[in-house]
Structure formats: C-alpha cells, structure tokens
Amino acid sequence: xxxxxxxxxxxxxxxxxxxxxxxxxxxxxxxxxxxxxxxxxxxxxxxxxxxxxxxxxxxxxxxxxxxxxxxxxxxxxxxxxxxxxxxxxxxxxxxxxxxxxxxxxxxxxxxxxxxxxxxxxxxxxxxxxxxxxxxxxxxxxxxxxxxxxxxxxxxxxxxxxxxxxxxxxxxxxxxxxxxxxxxxxxxxxxxxxxxxxxxxxxxxxxxxxxxxxxxxxxxxxxxxxxxxxxxxxxxxxxxxxxxxxx
Amino acid sequence: xxxxxxxxxxxxxxxxxxxxxxxxxxxxxxxxxxxxxxxxxxxxxxxxxxxxxxxxxxxxxxxxxxxxxxxxxxxxxxxxxxxxxxxxxxxxxxxxxxxxxxxxxxxxxxxxxxxxxxxxxxxxxxxxxxxxxxxxxxxxxxxxxxxxxxxxxxxxxxxxxxxxxxxxxxxxxxxxxxxxxxxxxxxxxxxxxxxxxxxxxxxxxxxxxxxxxxxxxxxxxxxxxxxxxxxxxxxxxxxxxxxxxxxxxxxxxxxxxxxxxxxxxxxxxxx
Numbered sequence: 001x002x003x004x005x006x007x008x009x010x011x012x013x014x015x016x017x018x019x020x021x022x023x024x025x026x027x028x029x030x031x032x033x034x035x036x037x038x039x040x041x042x043x044x045x046x047x048x049x050x051x052x053x054x055x056x057x058x059x060x061x062x063x064x065x066x067x068x069x070x071x072x073x074x075x076x077x078x079x080x081x082x083x084x085x086x087x088x089x090x091x092x093x094x095x096x097x098x099x100x101x102x103x104x105x106x107x108x109x110x111x112x113x114x115x116x117x118x119x120x121x122x123x124x125x126x127x128x129x130x131x132x133x134x135x136x137x138x139x140x141x142x143x144x145x146x147x148x149x150x151x152x153x154x155x156x157x158x159x160x161x162x163x164x165x166x167x168x169x170x171x172x173x174x175x176x177x178x179x180x181x182x183x184x185x186x187x188x189x190x191x192x193x194x195x196x197x198x199x200x201x202x203x204x205x206x207x208x209x210x211x212x213x214x215x216x217x218x219x220x221x222x223x224x225x226x227x228x229x230x231x232x233x234x235x236x237x238x239x240x241x242x243x244x245x246x
Numbered sequence: 247x248x249x250x251x252x253x254x255x256x257x258x259x260x261x262x263x264x265x266x267x268x269x270x271x272x273x274x275x276x277x278x279x280x281x282x283x284x285x286x287x288x289x290x291x292x293x294x295x296x297x298x299x300x301x302x303x304x305x306x307x308x309x310x311x312x313x314x315x316x317x318x319x320x321x322x323x324x325x326x327x328x329x330x331x332x333x334x335x336x337x338x339x340x341x342x343x344x345x346x347x348x349x350x351x352x353x354x355x356x357x358x359x360x361x362x363x364x365x366x367x368x369x370x371x372x373x374x375x376x377x378x379x380x381x382x383x384x385x386x387x388x389x390x391x392x393x394x395x396x397x398x399x400x401x402x403x404x405x406x407x408x409x410x411x412x413x414x415x416x417x418x419x420x421x422x423x424x425x426x427x428x429x430x431x432x433x434x435x436x437x438x439x440x441x442x443x444x445x446x447x448x449x450x451x452x453x454x455x456x457x458x459x460x461x462x463x464x465x466x467x468x469x470x471x472x473x474x475x476x477x478x479x480x481x482x483x484x485x486x487x488x489x490x491x492x493x494x495x496x497x498x499x500x501x502x503x504x505x506x507x508x509x510x511x512x513x514x515x516x517x
Binding site for chain 1: 378382390394
C-alpha cells in the first residue's frame, strides 16, 4: 500500500537518513524504535512531505514518483491520505476539541458542517472525550490533548496514520490512556506507523518492528524476532540499555 | 494663581469640535495601516525577494526619525509635488489629508513590527497540523495562524493606537483643526495657556482611556480560547504570590489528570 525506497535526507551536509526502504501493508502496525538521533522522526516527516527528501521513491495512493519530483498535486494527494499524530499534539489552539476535528473535514474534504460534526463526535467518542468537545486545548490535560490529536487523524479516515512519539511529551501516568486508544485502533485494523520508546507497545501491539540507528534500518522483523533474538549487535545493545532502565 | 474655570468651560466647548477630527485621523490611519502592516510583516517573515529590503528600509526610516520631522517633510514636500501635477489647487487641499498620510505611514511601520513579532509567536506546529489534515498553507494561515497571531498582537496594537492618538496632537503643525490646535488658538487670545492645556489633557485622557477599554473588551472576547476554566476575580487574584493559584477540583478528572492540568496551566501562565 505504501512503499518507500532509498529515502535520503540531510541537513547542511549532515546525512540523517541514508537510504531507507519501507513497506507498509494494509492493517500493519509498524513500530519504529531506536536511539535518539537515529532519524526516526525525520523519516516520518519526509514520508508525509512535511519536509522535502533529498532522494528516494514513494509509491502511495496513486502517486508513484521520486521524492524530489513530487509536484504540488502529488503532495496534496499524499497529505490527504495520511494522518499524523504529533509529539506535542499541535492541536489548533484557537479551536475547540470538536472544531479541531471538523476543521480538516470541512475545509479540506468539503464535508458539510453537520455531517462533519457527526463524524467528529464519533471520533471523540472513540477516544472517550465526547464530554470535552467544547473545551479548548488549553483546558485539556496533555493526555486528553493527544487523544483529541488521534481523533483528529482518525476522523479523516486516512489510509495510514503516522504517530511521532505520541507519548513522549506526556507525564508517565498519562501515557496509559493514550496507548490504550492506540491499541484499540490497532485492534480495529487501522494501519499505523508508530515511532515510539514504549517497548511494551512495540512488542505487544505491533506486527512488525523496525530498529533504526544512524540513519539506517539496522534490523526489522516480527516483535518476537527483534525482542527475543535480535541478530544485530547494535539492536542487542539498544535493547539491553533500554530494558535495563525500565 | 487661580484657574479661570469659566474660560476652561468655554475652551472645552470649542475644543470638542476638534474631537471628531482627532478621531478621524486615528481611525483612517488605523484602518489603512492594520492590513498593510500585516502584509509588510508577512513580506519580512517569508523573506519575499526585493520587497523584503524595501520594507526593512521603510521601517528603519520611519522609526529612525522623529515624527515631527516626518510631519514637516510631508507638509512641505507634498503640496509642492502636487502643485506640479494639479497646479494651484494643491494649496487649497484640506490639510487633514496630509495628516492622514503622515500618521498612516507612521503606523504602518509600527504595526509591521507588531505583526512580525506576533506571527512569530505562533508555533510552527500549527501550520504542520493544518497541512496534515489536508488544508492548504493559505487556508491554514487564514483560519489558524492569523487568528492566533492577531490575539497576541492585540496588547501591542493597543499600545500603538494610544501612541497614535497622542501623536495626532502634532497635527496642529499642519494647521489641522484638531483638539490641540483649537485649544491653542483659544488660549492665545487671553493668555490662559494653562487652562487651555488642562482641557486638552483631559480630552486626550478620556479618548485614550476609552480606546483602552475597547481594546480590553476585544482582547477578552477573542482570547476566550486562552482562558483557563477558572476565572480570576478581585478575591482570588494574587498578583504577588509566587505560587500558582490552586486548581479547582474537577470531579470528572482523575487525580493524575488534575495534577497534569494544573501543571499545564501553570506553564501557560508563566509563558
């Protein structure tokens, strides 16, 4: 469904992504793990065209083109078929929880206002926040904001939702509520690509785990493969480090 | 020394004819300079080639010269310029138009900087979020970025407006019959300068205070999304306390959510 080949990105001659290839099939829940600075976030931002990649090819939603040759129509197509959940939520501060969700539906998808509100309410219901629909982001806790962020992505019914460290900005005790929502989505068959430091989520919810380091995909496979018997030394070290701190 | 109160009442009655003139200058200058200032700010933020330098130069010219010099230059340059184009009629133009020009040019420069700083306070994540729900950059700008920027600009717009009101008193140099000019003329008849100036003082005070109230109401109305659920009033307002006010218990929040809520609010306040 989504196929990336040889994605490259650098800043000022400093190469962050050194040729990443990625295959996402319908219903996949892919966790991307790895040390900080390994390019996980940059990868998501480049796939979703928030940043322009220096090289590589994308095949997605009818777009079949090199990243550098994407025209504005391709970019629009890609953006309309992905959902994105940000690390620091990025809810529209001047809109209520409900309006945050209807905004994209009404403005970008040309859905009628009443219809959009119905969809938005359903989405809020799914993340357990329908009673907060008229609250502004400043009146919601971090966990609630992130759940609205997820509802906003879900409501657009995209082919795949990207999660960029969705729980990293949250207090430890709020992580659970967000992960629960994500787990429900996964159970319902939503296609998800999740950059995460939550090893439990990677291990128990995803069907594929990718370990990245220094701009490369070092190893990928089923959660069992990666967590039980990683074949690369780099992966073993990372897992030993991170599990020692749990 | 005693104040000639009868004279003060008389000046007050005559000078009130100047109030609409002052307000006109202020309103015309504001209505033109608000959109233009916003546009200039965008030119600077997006570094539009060529135009960026011009705007920068313009802003430094206006900010780097006293308004009195700007008034004198416009007032002496424009009539002669127009004279070349439309002939003698140029000298019979109502001087208020020159006042419009000077104060508009002046406010544009101030507001350009006001909008520039306000637009930059809006997190760039807001634009990214807009793009990721499928909106065009332009749509995101109008619907998400600009409304937020305008609200953070409001306190500074208020400030600029108050300066504009007070600066407009210099229009008397161009023989515009505003409050100051009328009072000065009255005073000159009887040498009751102090009385006349006190009247001027009071008029400007009233106008500025009204402007302040209007902007305050605007700010309160538009920033509803920034307010926390708890209202501050005279009794729970503790301007000098270092501790953040406690959060009202909200029954439908769990303990942990409540803690986080409080922290979020505290952070917002400190920011």
